[in-house]
Amino acid sequence: MSRIGKYSIGPVCLVAASMVLPLTTVAGEIGDIQWHGYLTSAVMTSSDGNYSGDVSDAGGAKDTRMGLNISTQVDESLNFAAQLKAKGTEDFKMELDWAFASYDVSESTTLRFGKIKYPVGMYNEFIDVGYTYPWIRPPEGFYNQDAVGPNLTRVSYQGFGADFNTYSGDTELGFSLFGGVVDVPDGHVNQLVGVKLSANMEDEIRFELSANTGVMEVDNTFGRQMMMDGERHTTYTAGVIVDLTNFILSSEFGQAIMGRKIAGNRPMDTTSGYVMMGYRMGEYMPHITWEQWDVDGGWGQEVIGVGLRKELTTNSALKFEVRQVTPEVTPKPAGGVGLFSDVPTEKDVTIVGVAIEMVF
Amino acid sequence: MKTIAYRFTILAALWMVSMAAYADEVVVIVHPSNALTEISVDDVKKIYLGKKKFFPGGSKVIPGDQPKGTQSRKFFYGGIIGKSETKLKSYWSRLIFTGKGAPPKVIGFDRIVKEWVARQPQAMGYIMRSEADDTVKILDLK
Numbered sequence: 491m492s493r494i495g496k497y498s499i500g501p502v503c504l505v506a507a508s509m510v511l512p513l514t515t516v517a518g519e520i521g522d523i524q525w526h527g528y529l530t531s532a533v534m535t536s537s538d539g540n541y542s543g544d545v546s547d548a549g550g551a552k553d554t555r556m557g558l559n560i561s562t563q564v565d566e567s568l569n570f571a572a573q574l575k576a577k578g579t580e581d582f583k584m585e586l587d588w589a590f591a592s593y594d595v596s597e598s599t600t601l602r603f604g605k606i607k608y609p610v611g612m613y614n615e616f617i618d619v620g621y622t623y624p625w626i627r628p629p630e631g632f633y634n635q636d637a638v639g640p641n642l643t644r645v646s647y648q649g650f651g652a653d654f655n656t657y658s659g660d661t662e663l664g665f666s667l668f669g670g671v672v673d674v675p676d677g678h679v680n681q682l683v684g685v686k687l688s689a690n691m692e693d694e695i696r697f698e699l700s701a702n703t704g705v706m707e708v709d710n711t712f713g714r715q716m717m718m719d720g721e722r723h724t725t726y727t728a729g730v731i732v733d734l735t736n737f738i739l740s741s742e743f744g745q746a747i748m749g750r751k752i753a754g755n756r757p758m759d760t761t762s763g764y765v766m767m768g769y770r771m772g773e774y775m776p777h778i779t780w781e782q783w784d785v786d787g788g789w790g791q792e793v794i795g796v797g798l799r800k801e802l803t804t805n806s807a808l809k810f811e812v813r814q815v816t817p818e819v820t821p822k823p824a825g826g827v828g829l830f831s832d833v834p835t836e837k838d839v840t841i842v843g844v845a846i847e848m849v850f
Numbered sequence: 851m852k853t854i855a856y857r858f859t860i861l862a863a864l865w866m867v868s869m870a871a872y873a874d875e876v877v878v879i880v881h882p883s884n885a886l887t888e889i890s891v892d893d894v895k896k897i898y899l900g901k902k903k904f905f906p907g908g909s910k911v912i913p914g915d916q917p918k919g920t921q922s923r924k925f926f927y928g929g930i931i932g933k934s935e936t937k938l939k940s941y942w943s944r945l946i947f948t949g950k951g952a953p954p955k956v957i958g959f960d961r962i963v964k965e966w967v968a969r970q971p972q973a974m975g976y977i978m979r980s981e982a983d984d985t986v987k988i989l990d991l992k
Contacts, residue, residue: 524952528943561952566910571949590949597904607948615948622943655901660892662901693899693941804918804935849943 526559530620532845539834541815542630544579545841552578553626553845555618557587567594575618587618588646602651608644609651609668609686610700612729612742617643620847624738624777624799626811627843629764630829631783631791632742642725642744642762647672647682664688672704677719679704698729706749718758721749738775741765757787773801779813783828788820791828806848813841876925877979879964879986880905881971888990895931897974899941900951905974914957914966914975922960926976930991 532553534545544552555578561571572589576582590604607615613628620626627633633643649670656663666686672679684702689695701724708719729742743763748756761784768777776798783790795813802808816838817828827833878894880886886905896902897913905911916923918935927933933941945951957966960977967973968985975986982988 522955524946526946528947557947559947559949561946561949569949573947573949588949592949594903597902616944619943619947622940622947801936804939849939849947 521563523560523562527557527850528559528619528621529556529848529850530554530618530845532620532626532843534626534841534843536815536842537840538836539830539839540832541839541841542634542829543831550578553843554578557618564591568592569594577618590651598655600653602653603649605646605648606651606668606670607646608672609666610684610702610725610727611643611744612696612698612731612740614643619849620809620845621805621807621849624740624766624768624775624809625779625795625797626809626845629742629762629766629779629781629793631762631781631793632744632764634829642727642746642760644672644674644679647679649682660692662688662690664690668702677706677708680707681705681722694732694734696731696733698727700727701725718748718750723748736770738768738770738777739766755786757785759786760784760790762790768799775799787822788818789822789827791815791817802846805850806846809843809845809847811841811843811845815839815841875979876922876930876976877982877988878930878991879967879975879977879982879988881967881973882985882987883971884987886989887987888992890992891930894991898931898954900945900953910972911974912970912972913954914963914970914973915954916959916963916976917956920959922963922976922978925978930976 530553531551533549533551534553535549536545536547538547540546544550555575557573557575559571559573561569563569569592570590571592573587574584575587576584586605588605588607590602590606592600592602594600609615611617611633613623614633616622617628617633647668647670649668651666651668654665664687666688667684668686669683672682682702682704684700686698686700688699689697703722703724705720705722706718723746725744725746727742727744730740732739741764744761746760748758748760750756750758762782764779764781766777766779768775776796779793779795779797781793781795783792793813793815795811797809797811800808815828817830817834819827821827821833825831830839878889884905885907889906893902893906897911898915903910916926927935927938931938942951942953946953957963957975960981963975963977964981964983964986967975979988
């Protein structure tokens with residue numbers, strides 16, 4: 491990563507590239523190259539405590555991020571795509587988000603190889619592209635990767651994916667198989683394998699079921715994470731999105747079962763879920779979300795949030811959000827409670843955020 | 851409240867009728883050498899939403915698009931595809947940023963699309979019926 495002093499030049503490179511590249515691009519035919527990008531500018535503040543490692547009462551703009559996406563059709567069946575990103579939560583370092591080749595075996599079957607976004611969760615594959623969903627942050631009980639307790643989602647994996655699609659009337663049915671290795675801080679998830687079933691009714695109602703399993707390999711020789719070394723964990727998820735002309739509902743539930751037992755139970759087993767409902771009124775969409783994150787060890791949290799999304803143009807939106815986070819009282823082994831890295835003095839913590847989202 | 855709901859229903863019905871009528875003024879065109887004479891609305895939808903990559907019958911299709919703001923695009927997406935520009939942007943964003951698809955290439959206005967289709971045997975386009983001539987073939991929508 492190129493750096494000048496303490497500043498990362500990643501975002502500068504991305505901005506410069508996004509300004510120059512569209513002038514040279516065409517798309518759609520073999521050999522053509524498509525460039526796209528996304529941009530989020532966001533500020534958030536909490537009434538108390540340090541939330542999720544990057545939101546405090548001092549405020550911050552760490553949800554600010556941008557990405558640049560390239561894809562090209564090599565021949566009638568072979569496609570290559572890659573995405574670079576720079577995020578405030580990762581010190582704006584530019585990195586390769588994903589890059590893979592996909593091969594259309596037939597109209598209904600596609601194979602992928604490379605570094606691929608984790609396909610578990612209905613928003614995870616495009617989780618950095620805020621324009622595609624109502625919230626500033628998708629429900630964190632489901633999508634956050636907390637240091638203590640298992641995460642239901644992971645960023646990207648290196649391996650393969652196979653997608654099979656068919657139609658039953660107007661309903662598109664999908665079956666996906668994926669497997670490989672995930673690099674996580676201080677370790678890896680090996681022997682990863684998962685399946686996903688989906689049904690899509692004219693993009694108005696979408697269902698998804700998934701299951702995946704993997705074995706943790708921890709490089710540390712100390713601490714709580716060491717307990718997971720060599721342990722197999724399994725994750726199940728179920729989700730639905732109803733997206734009608736005005737009404738939108740989104741709900742997902744998941745369970746992660748960790749291999750390690752302590753004193754007769756598995757303190758890091760997780761159940762999480764959320765329900766969001768919104769209603770579009772012209773350019774405005776108010777929405778409300780309830781989410782729950784339960785950990786057997788007792789350090790989960792409950793969140794209720796309301797937000798407003800306003801379409802600015804056909805490719806940009808303004809978002810405003812207020813959430814009340816109520817962490818459970820049992821502190822995490824590593825300190826803190828819920829997604830707080832310390833124990834807040836307030837029982838209910840308010841988090842306020844505003845964001846502008848854009849795709850181009 | 852009842853009056854507002856009544857007016858809204860009338861307006862929505864009028865909008866749907868007008869879009870259906872305007873959709874009739876937009877025609878789907880292919881190269882004259884293409885063996886097809888008709889195509890289902892469902893197949894056109896799938897082709898323009900990246901869910902179908904081949905013509906019915908098996909040869910590769912390259913759909914061509916028009917820029918935002920043209921009358922043809924408004925009638926095509928409003929009346930045939932059934933998606934607003936905002937929903938369309940959101941739909942393609944989900945595919946683009948997962949590497950699973952890319953929107954049709956924007957070719958240009960009616961005349962440019964017609965000329966492109968006339969040159970490209972694999973092409974499909976849409977233009978206003980009044981712009982079509984014998985350099986391209988109009989597909990009947992069923």
